[in-house]
Amino acid sequence: MCHESYAMCHRSLPVRRNVGHKLALNCHKLQESLLSSASGYSNYRGILNWCVIMLVLSNARLFLENLLKYGILVDPIQVISLFLKDPYRWPAACLVIASNIFIMIALYTERRLSVGAIGENVGIIIHSINLSTVLFFPVATLLMVNSVTPVGGVLALAVYTILFLKLYSYKDVNKWCREIQHAKALSMSRSFSSASRSQVHYPGNLTHRDMYYFVFAPTLCYELNFPRSPRIRKRFLLRRLFEMLFFMQLLVGLIQQWMVPTIQNSMKPFQDMDYSRMIERLLKLAVPNHFIWLIFFYWFFHSSLNFVAELMQFGDREFYRDWWNSETITYFWQNWNIPVHKWCLRHFYKPMLKRGMSKWVGQTAVFLISAFFHEYLVSVPLKMFRLWAFMGMMAQLPLAWLVGRVFQGNYGNAAVWISLIIGQPIAVLMYVHDYYVLHYGGEEPAAPVLLS
Numbered sequence: 001m002c003h004e005s006y007a008m009c010h011r012s013l014p015v016r017r018n019v020g021h022k023l024a025l026n027c028h029k030l031q032e033s034l035l036s037s038a039s040g041y042s043n044y045r046g047i048l049n050w051c052v053i054m055l056v057l058s059n060a061r062l063f064l065e066n067l068l069k070y071g072i073l074v075d076p077i078q079v080i081s082l083f084l085k086d087p088y089r090w091p092a093a094c095l096v097i098a099s100n101i102f103i104m105i106a107l108y109t110e111r112r113l114s115v116g117a118i119g120e121n122v123g124i125i126i127h128s129i130n131l132s133t134v135l136f137f138p139v140a141t142l143l144m145v146n147s148v149t150p151v152g153g154v155l156a157l158a159v160y161t162i163l164f165l166k167l168y169s170y171k172d173v174n175k176w177c178r179e180i181q182h183a184k185a186l187s188m189s190r191s192f193s194s195a196s197r198s199q200v201h202y203p204g205n206l207t208h209r210d211m212y213y214f215v216f217a218p219t220l221c222y223e224l225n226f227p228r229s230p231r232i233r234k235r236f237l238l239r240r241l242f243e244m245l246f247f248m249q250l251l252v253g254l255i256q257q258w259m260v261p262t263i264q265n266s267m268k269p270f271q272d273m274d275y276s277r278m279i280e281r282l283l284k285l286a287v288p289n290h291f292i293w294l295i296f297f298y299w300f301f302h303s304s305l306n307f308v309a310e311l312m313q314f315g316d317r318e319f320y321r322d323w324w325n326s327e328t329i330t331y332f333w334q335n336w337n338i339p340v341h342k343w344c345l346r347h348f349y350k351p352m353l354k355r356g357m358s359k360w361v362g363q364t365a366v367f368l369i370s371a372f373f374h375e376y377l378v379s380v381p382l383k384m385f386r387l388w389a390f391m392g393m394m395a396q397l398p399l400a401w402l403v404g405r406v407f408q409g410n411y412g413n414a415a416v417w418i419s420l421i422i423g424q425p426i427a428v429l430m431y432v433h434d435y436y437v438l439h440y441g442g443e444e445p446a447a448p449v450l451l452s
Helices: 002-025 045-070 076-083 091-098 100-114 120-144 150-182 208-216 234-264 267-272 275-311 329-335 338-354 359-382 388-394 396-406 410-440
Strands: none
Touching: 045 234, 045 275, 076 234, 091 100, 091 120, 091 150, 100 120, 100 150, 100 208, 120 150, 120 359, 150 208, 150 338, 150 359, 234 275, 234 410, 267 275, 267 410, 275 410, 329 338, 329 396, 329 410, 338 359, 359 388, 359 396, 359 410, 388 396, 388 410, 396 410
16 A cells, blocks of 8 residues: 555656646736726725825924924914904904894894784794894904904804894795695605604794704704704713814914915015915915915814714714815815704705706805805905905816816816915915015014914
């Protein structure tokens, strides 16, 4: 048996050698290189990690260079001066508190309309006056009161802008409820996510509790019954609170340490009209400005809005979509700020289409109202009207047309990112330059005046 098995082993060896030679002869096959688009390869995790490491190292070098050149510029006392010129006078806070007057006017107007005490036409007039006052009362106050700082003015106007959009939605939805009620429908409501909660029907929603829940809820669109989460998740709430506090400190530190010196050093090239230096300053400002914008997005749209939503058990947490994958300018504006997008779609764009207007006219009108509010939030607190923000927003229309037709896929995504990275610092430099010229006659101040 042993001899037979030994002989069999030896007889099999040439076969194995033949197979080995055959494999060695056929070591190639039809295939594409991994970096070719035709290969279908998509696992670039290592390259992504390399990009992140290079980004961290390059920014660490810039940060170290900044510290060596300017020293530590972060000043907590200066942060307080952003909001208050006089510690005994709080005009921006008083302006925010006064907004309760307009909330009550909207609520009691709807109550009177619900019982037929006033007609629809009278209600429209009252709401129109109330909404107009919401927009122009803070403007008049900020222009007349000199003790309001630019940052305090921006915050106060942001509150009134949000309130305007909320009260407009509140007016519209209650009007729709009356129309349905007159058509003998029982209710217009959405069920809660929890079956144990009862639904609210018109006019049972016209209460102080309902009104103030909507005012503080992280949405601009009113409903009688918002989707509600079953409980408050304490760990989730604490994580969001920690993120809010951490990123707020990081934002303030980066602005004081990195952005303010860059802006101040950009004034002389603008005064001398040195175009090469202006472009160099613009590109240098683009990095910290974009970094700060990304941090602000996460701080506000993820950390802050989720914190408020969790605290109020507000169930709809879609505050943003995947705008970072945008291949067109239009897709970016539709997905980076979902609360505003929903409001524009529900209360502005669709009503215009129902009146027979074209989609192009509706889109142009949406960009027009957005441009107005961008300029409103910048020019009024700075007390100068230059229309840079307005023109920047309206320039999105031809840019959207160009990107949508010339660039496709990844090239379109790159075009969107370039517009975000370069476009914002241009507007920042325009406003800062005009502010310096208006208040200091073109002389560069020794301190960051926009933050004092």
